[in-house]
Amino acid sequence: MAKQAPNVRELPGPPAGDPYCGNCGYPLAGLEDASKCPECGRPLVEVLLRGTQIPSYRAKRYASDATLFGLPIVAVAIGPRPEFGEARGVAKGVIAFGDVAIGGIACGGVSVGVVSVGGMAVGGVSFGGMSVGVIGAVGGMAVGGLAMGGGALGGLAAGGGAVGVVAKGGGAFGVYAAGGGVSGSHVIGPRHQDPEAQAVFRDLYWFFGPSLGPPGMGIPSTASFFLHPVASIGAIAGVLSLFILLAALFAKSRASRSDTVEIGHSSTESRE
Numbered sequence: 001m002a003k004q005a006p007n008v009r010e011l012p013g014p015p016a017g018d019p020y021c022g023n024c025g026y027p028l029a030g031l032e033d034a035s036k037c038p039e040c041g042r043p044l045v046e047v048l049l050r051g052t053q054i055p056s057y058r059a060k061r062y063a064s065d066a067t068l069f070g071l072p073i074v075a076v077a078i079g080p081r082p083e084f085g086e087a088r089g090v091a092k093g094v095i096a097f098g099d100v101a102i103g104g105i106a107c108g109g110v111s112v113g114v115v116s117v118g119g120m121a122v123g124g125v126s127f128g129g130m131s132v133g134v135i136g137a138v139g140g141m142a143v144g145g146l147a148m149g150g151g152a153l154g155g156l157a158a159g160g161g162a163v164g165v166v167a168k169g170g171g172a173f174g175v176y177a178a179g180g181g182v183s184g185s186h187v188i189g190p191r192h193q194d195p196e197a198q199a200v201f202r203d204l205y206w207f208f209g210p211s212l213g214p215p216g217m218g219i220p221s222t223a224s225f226f227l228h229p230v231a232s233i234g235a236i237a238g239v240l241s242l243f244i245l246l247a248a249l250f251a252k253s254r255a256s257r258s259d260t261v262e263i264g265h266s267s268t269e270s271r272e
Helices: 195-203 222-226 228-271
Strands: 019-021 048-050 060-063 074-078 090-188
Touching: 090 195, 090 228
Parallel strands: 074 090
Antiparallel strands: 019 048, 060 074
16 A cells, blocks of 8 residues: 655644644644544644644655655655655655656656756756757756757757757857857858758757758758757657556566465465
8 A cells, every 4th residue: 555644634824823734734723622632643742733833735745655766666755844844745755756866767846856847957868948868858048968959968858959960059159069159160051052961960950950041051940949959858758768668567567476475375364
């Protein structure tokens, strides 16, 4: 059975000065004889707080029982828990969702993972406002082996401003560069038509896409910026995600079988 951290309900905060349970948010006003919270059973000496320390009742915490490599298969941590000293939710799991997410597949404001999606994303393949990826990155500012964004830096880079070994953009700098404003050893632009650069960009059509203008002109097109790079990096992300999901399902299946065996073994012992 999955473990779910307390404080997942969405309730109004207690009035200032009123006692409440810092673990689950249950109001304790008028409770005189009990030593434990009626809702979650935690000792009052550990969880009793007053209304001046209102917790974030919209915070979510979840971690699955099944694990892989010592991490829960699914972890969720969204929202602050000031009553526990947590300014933001930090989720660590094979599949992680949180204010800060760390895992195989990570999604959050800040995410670090094999495949990561977030405002700030770092990983093998990343998508975000600011993204850094070893294999590929897509974002407002992208850094990666394959980089696509408003500003792109990578081995293959496509963007409004692109810097890479092979770069294509409104402004491009690279060994091979194509765009409106270009600089490099072999360039394609309004005034330059390097045959070697043309051959390279034809071979890399799968990433940079087609061009506008005469053949070989190399002026970036909408498809070049938004179709081919996203499709290329997305395909890599899809393969990695599938691998992680299959591994997670396998681990969960093993955990379920293990629980069944333990329950069956316990039942046999009880009958004996």
